[in-house]
Structures are given as structure tokens and as C-alpha cells.
Amino acid sequence: MSETAAFYTVTTADYFIGLVALLNSLRLTGHQQELVVLDDGLTPAQRERLEPYVTLVELPGFEPGLPVLKKTFPDLLSRTGVVAQIDTDMIVTGSLEPQLAQAASGQIVLFPDHESNHDRWFAEWEESFRLAGPPRRQMYLNTGFVAFSIERWPDLLPRWREACATIHPERVAVAPGLLPRSTVMSREPFWAADQDALNAILMAELPENAVAVQPVGAEPDWLSEVEVVDRATLECRYRGGEAAILHFSLAPKPWQQNGWRRATRNAYLELLPRVLLEVDVVLRLEPRELPHWLRGDVRASATLTALDGAWRGRDSLARAARAGIQRLPGSLRAPLLGLRDRIAARRLP
Secondary structure: OHHHEEEEEEEOHHHHHHHHHHHHHHHHOOOOOOEEEEEOOOOHHHHHHHOOOOEEEOOOOOOOOOHHHHOOOHHHHOOOOEEEEEOOOEEEOOOOHHHHHHHHOOOEEEEEOOHHHOOOOOOOHHHHOOOOOOOOOOOOEEEEEEEEEOOOOOOHHHHHHHHHOOOOHHHOOOOOOOOOHHHHHHHOOOOOOHHHHHHHHHHHHOOHHHEEEOOOOOOOOOHHHOEEEEOOOOEEEEOOEEEOEEEOOOOOOOOOOOHHHHOOOOHHHHHHHHHHHOOOOOOOOOHHHOOHHHOOOHHHHHHHHHHHHHHHHHHHHHHHHHHHHHHOOHHHHHHHHHHHHHHHHOOOO
16 A cells, blocks of 8 residues: 555755665665655755655745754645655665555554653643643654554644644754753753654544554664664664664764764664665765765775774763762762753753
């Protein structure tokens, strides 16, 4: 039943490289469904390169603010069939036909969010998102991939869009400052933007059995633990199971100007040159269009090795520093943590 499905995504000029990687990975893994792209600021040159391979659409009056809040657009195009919303920081590494079939059968299909967020929940969502009731506690899900039938769930996108409209952009992805990101996220009910909105709706307004939660690990939590089994087909495994999607979440993205700050050895970065530069992809980029650490050559490998070592060392020092503070006597530990929180609070709304 997946013949009636289409993939949908939103992109800006800065995410062009991620979009090309997504497109090529879909085709390399056998997905020939239409890829519909909401143009949120592509350059004319980027549009020209994409037009033979994707359906570009514009919605001039659709302005909910941040690009991440615009992923609720498919129903505005009067489309039918299965909507498979997918983010441009994803590489598809396996068949999504089972997920599309589940969506065609009437379920809403999502993957679990990172294991550290499985219990994310806020009572404030009820009032802020104007929910029909209090949200129940259940698995918190990732909205990088959401598949469902528009005919079966005609009100889902409008309701999701309505909830997204209540989110103030300054409360989205708040910089952690001196705090661990997990601490900031635990204090900010709208940190994850559209993801918080949809999870709140699923928890409060839809029956739990309406959602087909995919196996934990099918969208791996830790990209560094993913094994690339076959570079040609993109086949990957994670903790003994097949990985369907690699999601390079959070920012910056590896192709962006500051991407070197997160350039560690992992499966996404290993496959990125493959899905962008090799001769069998549908839209091939030139190495000069990528940062040198993503070009897949000897120099890129050496740079990644150096960056990987540097960042792993930094993380080890940070963990050691946090552990050191926790081992201090209470009389010393409390003032240090209090100072940290006061400084960090200046960055929070």
C-alpha cells in the first residue's frame, strides 16, 4: 500500500547538503516515492539542481516562525495518501516499507526519541497547548520521521500546526551555557518545539494504540556505536538490530560552518561522503562543496581522526570536572553549583 505514500520535508539554503544526502539515501535504499520539499529559502541555483529529482513547493502565507515548526505543511497541498514527514538531517539506511505499510493501515508511525528522553513529560503542556485533557505518561517519541494516512487522521496536521503556533521561538533549543543540555531540556517544556507539541497531542488526545512505536534502536541513539555493514547499500546495524535511519540531531550539522565542533567518527559522517559524492547517486555534489573533513579522502580521514580525539578528550575532561564537583564536601559543592545555575539562568527565558 506504500505506492500512495510520499515523503515530505522542509529545507533552507543552509540545509541543502542535508537534503541531498536524504534524497540520495532514499533512492539508494530503494525508495522511489515522491519527495516533496517545502522551500524555506533555497537559492535559485539550489532549486535548479533539485528540480529534476524532487517536488519543490512554496507556501508564502505559511509562516509559523522557525523552519522546524513548518513541517506540518502537507495537508495544505491538498494531498492524499500516506504522509511520511522526514527531516533533512537523516540518512535512510534500510527499508521504510514496513513503516509506510503500518501508516497505510491506519496507525501513526514514529521512532522513540533518544533514550535519555524516553520519560520526557510536562504537566504545563495541557494548558499551553490547550489539550483536551492532561497528558498521560508514555514513551516520548522523535518527530524526525512521522508517517500516517491523511484520510485516517485528517485532523492531525491542523492540530499539530495549531499547537506549534503557541510556541515562542526563544524557548526552542535554548543554549545550555554552563549546564548539561539534559538539565536545560528538563527545565524547558518547549525545548524540542514541534516534537513537544506532537508528543503532548499524542499523550492527551489520541488513544495510545493509535501509535505504532518502532523498535528502540531502529533510529540509533548513539551514532558512534552504529556499524556500517555495507557501504554500497548503506546497510547498518546497531546493538544487534537493523538501523533504518541515522539521525544527526541537534546543531551544528556537520556540513555547516561550525560543523567541525561535532566532527567525531560515527556512521553518519562515514556515510555522508558516500551519499553525496559517489557516481551512483541521483544528485551528485562536488568535493569542493563540502568542508574538507567530509570529502571522504585521506586528508578528510586524518582530520576526522584528529577532531574525534580532541572532542573525546574534551568530553572526558568535562565529565571528570563534573565528577570532581560532586565529590566535594557539601559546603563547597553547593556554592559552586549555585553559581553555575545562576549564570546559566541568565540564558534561559
